[in-house]
Amino acid sequence: MLTSLHIENIALIRRLDLEPSAGFCAFTGETGAGKSILIDAIGLLCGARGERELIRSGEDFALVEGVFELPAHLEAVLGEMDISAEEEGALFLSRRLTSDGRSTAKINGRTVPLSKLREAAALLLNIHGQQDTQSLADQDKQRDLLDKFCGNEELLAEYGRLYGECLTLRRELKQRKEKAEELAERRDLLEYQVRELKQAKIRPGEEAELTAEHALLANSEKVTENAHEAYGALYGSDLSSLAQLKTAMQAVKRLSSILPECKEYLARMEDVKAELTDLADSLYPYTSDREDTAERLTVVENRLEKLSALQRKYRTDEAGLAEKLKKAAADLALLENSGEDRQLEQDLKEKEALLRTAGKALHDARIRGGEILSARVQEALAELDMPKVRFIIGVLPGDATPYGMDAIDFSVSANAGEAPRPIGKIASGGELSRIMLCLQCVLADVIQTPTLIFDEIDTGISGKTNEKIGRMMAQIASGGKTQVICVTHAAQLAACAFHQYRIAKKEENGRTQTEVLLLDYEERIGELARIMGGLQVTDTVRKAAEELLKGAVT
Numbered sequence: 001m002l003t004s005l006h007i008e009n010i011a012l013i014r015r016l017d018l019e020p021s022a023g024f025c026a027f028t029g030e031t032g033a034g035k036s037i038l039i040d041a042i043g044l045l046c047g048a049r050g051e052r053e054l055i056r057s058g059e060d061f062a063l064v065e066g067v068f069e070l071p072a073h074l075e076a077v078l079g080e081m082d083i084s085a086e087e088e089g090a091l092f093l094s095r096r097l098t099s100d101g102r103s104t105a106k107i108n109g110r111t112v113p114l115s116k117l118r119e120a121a122a123l124l125l126n127i128h129g130q131q132d133t134q135s136l137a138d139q140d141k142q143r144d145l146l147d148k149f150c151g152n153e154e155l156l157a158e159y160g161r162l163y164g165e166c167l168t169l170r171r172e173l174k175q176r177k178e179k180a181e182e183l184a185e186r187r188d189l190l191e192y193q194v195r196e197l198k199q200a201k202i203r204p205g206e207e208a209e210l211t212a213e214h215a216l217l218a219n220s221e222k223v224t225e226n227a228h229e230a231y232g233a234l235y236g237s238d239l240s241s242l243a244q245l246k247t248a249m250q251a252v253k254r255l256s257s258i259l260p261e262c263k264e265y266l267a268r269m270e271d272v273k274a275e276l277t278d279l280a281d282s283l284y285p286y287t288s289d290r291e292d293t294a295e296r297l298t299v300v301e302n303r304l305e306k307l308s309a310l311q312r313k314y315r316t317d318e319a320g321l322a323e324k325l326k327k328a329a330a331d332l333a334l335l336e337n338s339g340e341d342r343q344l345e346q347d348l349k350e351k352e353a354l355l356r357t358a359g360k361a362l363h364d365a366r367i368r369g370g371e372i373l374s375a376r377v378q379e380a381l382a383e384l385d386m387p388k389v390r391f392i393i394g395v396l397p398g399d400a401t402p403y404g405m406d407a408i409d410f411s412v413s414a415n416a417g418e419a420p421r422p423i424g425k426i427a428s429g430g431e432l433s434r435i436m437l438c439l440q441c442v443l444a445d446v447i448q449t450p451t452l453i454f455d456e457i458d459t460g461i462s463g464k465t466n467e468k469i470g471r472m473m474a475q476i477a478s479g480g481k482t483q484v485i486c487v488t489h490a491a492q493l494a495a496c497a498f499h500q501y502r503i504a505k506k507e508e509n510g511r512t513q514t515e516v517l518l519l520d521y522e523e524r525i526g527e528l529a530r531i532m533g534g535l536q537v538t539d540t541v542r543k544a545a546e547e548l549l550k551g552a553v554t
Contacts, residue, residue, distance in 0.1 A: 001450045001483035002125065003090070004067035009056040010044070011037045012505065012514040020501075024477035024484045026470075026494040027516070028527055029503030034514030035487045038503065039127065039455045042066075046125055047105070047118025050097040062097045068124045071450055071481065083107055083120055093121060125451040128436045137423050143408040145439075146393065148446040150369030152362060156403070159358040163402055166355050169348040176341055179331075190332045197325035200310060207318045210304050217297040227286035235280035242276050245269065359405035366395045366406055373442065380438035384472070385465040388416045391435065433457040434469065441472050444482060451483045452476070458490035470496025470552065491531040491545065495552035500524045525549055 007016040012034045029035055044050055045064040055062045068091045070078070075085055085091050086108055094106040095117065105117035147156060216223060235242050249269050256262040311317055314324055370393035377391040394409040411420035414431055423435065433454055440452055454473070458466045470486075470493040477484040477498065488494055500519045505512050519527055525546045526537075532548075533541035 001069050002066055002485070003069050004065075005042070005045075006063070006065040007038075007041045008061075008063040009059040010041045010054050010062045010064070011056060012512055013037055013041065014056060014508075014511075014513045016514065016516060018501075018516050020483065020485060021499040021518075022477075022480070022483055023498035024470075024474050024496065025486070025499045025501065026497035027485065027487045027501045027503055028489070028494050028531060030505075030530075031489075033503045033505050035503050036455070037514060038516070039453065039487060042125070042453065043127060044097065045093055045095050046121035046127065047095075047114055050095070050101075050103045052097070052099060052101055055097060055099055060099050063094070065092070065094045067092055068450065070124075071448070073448060074123055074450070077123060078120060081116070081120065083116075091120075091124070093117060093124075124449070125453065126449045127453045127455065128433045128457070139408055142393075142410045142423075143403060143406075145443055145446055146366055146370060146373065146395075146408055147403075149373050149443060150365050152365050152369075155358070155362045155365055159355070159362050159404060160402060162351060162355040162358050163400065166348065166351050166400075169344060169351060173341065173344045173348060176344070180341075187332075190328050193328040194325065194332055197310070197321060197328070200306065200321070202307070202310075202318065202321050202325065204319065204322060207304070207307050210300050210307075214297070214300045214304060217293055217300060223286050227283045231280055231283045234276055234283070242273065242280070245273055245276065249273070355400065356405075359400065362404045363395065363397070363406050366404075366408070370395050376442045377435075377438050380441055380472070381435065384434050384438065384468050385462070386431070386434065389414055389431070389435070390420065391438075392420045434461075437469065437472060441476050444476050444479070448481065450481070451485065454484070454486045454488075456487055456489065458488050458493050463490065463492045466490035467492035467496065467552070469493055474498070489531065491528045491548060492552075494531070495524075495528055495548045500527065502527050521549075 001022060002020050005016075005018040005020065007013050007018075009015075027035060027038065040048075040054060041064050044054065044062070045066050050062075070085050070089045070091050075089065078084070078091070083091070092106075092108050094104075094109075096104040096106075103114060105112050105114045107117060107120060147153075232240065234240055237243070249266060252262050252266050252269065256266060307318065307321075310321055314321060316324060374391055374393045381387070381389050381391060390413040392411045392413070394407070394411055396407045396409070398405055398407040410423040412423055412431075412435060413420045423432070434457060437454065437457060440447060440449075457469060461469075466488075470490075473484045473486060473493075474496050476482050486493065486497070494500055502517050502519055502523070504515055504517065506515055507513075517523075525542060528545035528549060529537045529542040532545055
């Protein structure tokens with residue numbers, strides 16, 4: 001709830017610090033004292049359009065700051081908006097308007113977009129004024145309120161799950177069909193590509209192997225000549241390395257009987273012999289000319305040219321050719337395999353049937369809950385002497401949305417014989433405010449807005465009805481979860497408040513400014529007598545005011 005309000009330089013308000021009490025607070029005062037200015041200032045704090053005309057004459061800026069005590073259920077919601085409470089669960093909102101038309105919004109001292117301030121403030125406070133329908137006129141909000149009243153959380157969750165699954169299936173089926181249509185135009189090309197690439201029998205790594213073989217075949221004479229020479233030097237003559245090593249090993253073997261360490265040398269020489277033998281064996285195959293060298297070279301060159309031509313054609317490398325074949329074959333299979341599409345269509349059909357069933361269950365629950373809610377609001381309206389006003393909750397079949405298959409509409413018929421009109425299009429601001437009050441009363445546990453502000457809800461109604469309005473506001477505020485602030489001209493309404501403030505004008509340093517005073521019991525009697533008696537506050541009027549206050553308090 002709103003625990004502290006600071007206002008600077010707004011119209012008649014030079015500087016005002018106010019700590020509204022919990023529960024039901026009434027603000028009264030003479031016409032022109034600044035009651036509407038207070039509402040305008042709070043509206044500015046909540047993100048309303050900032051007009052430069054609001055700034056007090058001669059000043060460069062206007063400032064409104066508010067401290068809100070957060071209920072537990074809003075901390076998590078605000079947390080999702082990246083807004084955290086300060087110490088002891090408080091939230092600090094600020095709005096500054098300068099004479100050049102600039103506006104600055106802050107939450108907990110951090111500058112934020114105005115839209116974010118407005119979104120956060122809507123969770124904390126609702127203003128119901130003569131022309132202000134606030135969020136209850138929004139059809140999405142109406143649907144949300146009805147579902148919460150009906151306790152439709154499980155039905156909504158089940159419907160939402162099915163809706164998401166249907167959406168996924170539709171998207172997949174649409175993508176496959178679009179892909180198939182696109183591929184159908186390229187069927188001949190795909191078939192040609194698959195045929196050509198399959199016939200090419202592309203094998204990963206083949207190009208590297210052929211390139212190495214080509215290098216060997218193209219230099220076969222040099223290979224044979226040098227291999228033969230190397231083989232002879234290692235193994236193939238009396239003067240070869242292995243022959244010389246064999247002679248050396250025989251000598252070392254004779255020495256080993258004299259020098260024991262020569263046994264180690266002999267072992268090492270055995271290792272060298274094995275390595276040289278292996279080298280010689282590896283070189284031997286290259287020592288002879290191949291009879292098919294020219295023929296094989298032609299085959300290798302033709303194959304390399306084939307691979308190169310395909311790579312140029314498809315603008316890719318060897319690995320890309322294999323991937324191209326794989327993709328083209330898959331696209332062609334998509335065209336030729338309609339069985340999977342038929343299965344998807346069947347799955348979607350079955351899922352849509354389940355969705356319609358879930359939507360019907362949600363629709364029926366809304367119909368039942370809407371009738372109960374409508375009746376309760378109707379009863380509340382009758383208590384406020386509006387028996388001919390009809391409050392209708394329309395639950396009409398509509399297109400499937402993430403929230404059901406219904407169009408929800410709160411409508412009101414203000415007079416007998418008049419057709420119902422959407423709640424947001426009611427002409428009478430006073431009637432609208434009272435309808436909003438009834439909704440707030442019936443849906444108090446559902447709406448859970450910490451602070452409700454009603455601006456001159458008493459316009460054009462009798463004292464008896466005003467007393468009923470006051471008692472209804474007191475009822476809303478009595479649970480301790482909701483703070484109700486009402487600006488009123490009606491003594492009967494103000495008398496029902498738990499706390500009463502007087503808004504008055506005073507002159508200081510030659511300029512008029514507004515002040516707000518919390519009234520004690522005797523001061524409340526005087527203020528109520530002023531409202532009731534006007535210019536002539538007689539003892540009789542004062543006595544009547546005292547009786548009114550006593551009756552309301554008890």
